[in-house]
Amino acid sequence: MAGQQCLAYASFMALVFSGVHYKEPAQSTAAIPVEVDFVVIGGGSGGATVAGRLSEVSKWQVLLLEAGPEEPIVQQVPAFSTQTYGTAKYDWQLKVEKTANDVTGVIPRAKMLGGCSAHNGMVYQRGVEADFQCWEKAGAKGWSFKEVLPYYKKSEDNLDPDVAKNTAYHSTGGPLGVQRVPYQDANARLLREAYKEGGYSEVDLNGGHDEGFAWSQTTARQGQRNSANTAFLLSARSKRSNLHIATGILVKKVNINAKTKRVESVEYTDPKGASKIVKARLEVILSAGTYLSPQLLMASGIGPADQLKKAGIPVIAPLNAVGSNLQDHVMVMSLPSINFSKTAVVPTPKQMNQHAQQFKKGTGPLTANGLNSLVIRTKSPLQPSSDARPYVQVQHAIGWQKNQNLIPYCKVDTPTANATTCYYNAVTASVVLLHSQDAGSVQINTTNPYGPPLIYQKILSSDQDVRAVAAVLKSLTETLRSSKSLQRAGATVNLPAAGAACGGQAVGSQAWYECVVRANGGSSWGHGVGTCSIGSVVDARLRVLGGVSGLRVVDASVMPCVPSGNTNAPAIMIGERAADFIKQDHGVKA
């Protein structure tokens, strides 16, 4: 970058960060207590929520141990959302073992206070009634939509009056800010018109509508990210001396008395590499997420006995279901693409300054992370007829010409990391399969049981899945290609790229779209759940089964069926619910 640009960029970033409401706390150096009432392992969506809520009981000492650092300031700016992806400091970069049809090598998982809620796409979705029927069928008694809705509302501070007035579904005043992306650029607005024209109704997907098209609600406040950390911990830790938070602490295992099966303590490594123990007087709460919670259970002696024996870990509770039932949404990338003739442009220094000023006020392009502002959720005509859940979600991302490297925040490799301030001339629509027939697993690495687990994931191995996605892709492409609004604006809609193998099919036919879906593969959408499911690993109050006492799992891993939508809000809801269970079980009014 030339010197002058460098200066302009540096002062731009300083200006943007001066508008951020959050002040990054210093990394914790305070001594970790040797004994507390509750130890929460992992400060992500589930862990931050439950720890914050438990600390409301002033007589309880609550310790939260998080492997990663404090949530960095850059995460507060939605347009910079993905800058920490793939960095060793902030991302676990979990490797997926190769399986026949697996195309993902690495899964991004946040390693910071706030967990994935601090680096995700911020989309706020709760799932639909039929999702929770699936939970109940799997053994999650008392988790119907009617019963979980009060917990979604308990967290929520909905900041859009037209949405909030639907009080049957929404509420205000909770710690978690929820608002629609405050900014849509000209191309996003055009797409919105195109979908309306194509017969998609614009609805509130969290307001009783299973299907439709939405201007996305996000976990944000005044255009800035609201993670589970900033919602549930930030203010609590400054006010409550009974809430202890330690970052940079890697938990190794939970120590459980082999005779009584009662949890006693948690073993961790401090930042200097020393091995330490903290005793838990009442309970340990495991909130390390879908991949690392089952790993920690297994490292602590709870899991499939054969795997544990091979790893040399004494078996405390032989629970075969630990690590199985890994479910995820599957994204079929970048289909189709829309080229716009009128585009956003590389901003001048004056415009950048304006964007920073707008951001301070909660508006402007820096409050948006690409075209995540538009979401479609729909059933597929070819999904199993007995399944009432929506099967496909459509998301959008920005594409741009290669030479746009004039300012660093345009010069990034992943589409959603750009601000809509950057020059771009294409948008891609990606279809996401919400209910794959494939299930993967998380297994302990028998040669390195305390290291990252082995993750096995299959993708698009079922013909029915391919058919269901292809049918939606076909109608989506046809909608966009016949849109008068797009045509009037001079936008062209390209057919999805087809692999050479699709040459034998009639272009545009269902068979051709199926071939296109297979040729474009799929990848994890970051929404893995199910590896410590309610009904098989934990009971309906999230207590670990197998005769173990004093141990719960509170994160996305307990969801027995993946919801029809993004998974952050459900993980936070689980944290809220768990806090009430724990309070009730220890005689405190919830």
Ligand SMILES: Cc1cc2nc3c(=O)[nH]c(=O)nc-3n(C[C@H](O)[C@H](O)[C@H](O)COP(=O)(O)OP(=O)(O)OC[C@H]3O[C@@H](n4cnc5c(N)ncnc54)[C@H](O)[C@@H]3O)c2cc1C
């Ligand atoms: C790239 C990406 C984009 C996403 N986008 C969206 C979106 O737009 N909307 C949405 O709703 N959902 C989204 N999700 C999914 C959603 O964010 C997650 O499902 C949710 O945050 C999971 O919450 P959790 O509590 O289960 O785990 P996490 O939030 O992952 O928290 C687990 C925490 O435990 C810590 N931990 C793990 N092991 C240890 C250990 N041994 N010792 C100490 N600490 C440990 C981790 O560092 C982490 O902070 C996205 C996910 C990803 C990865």
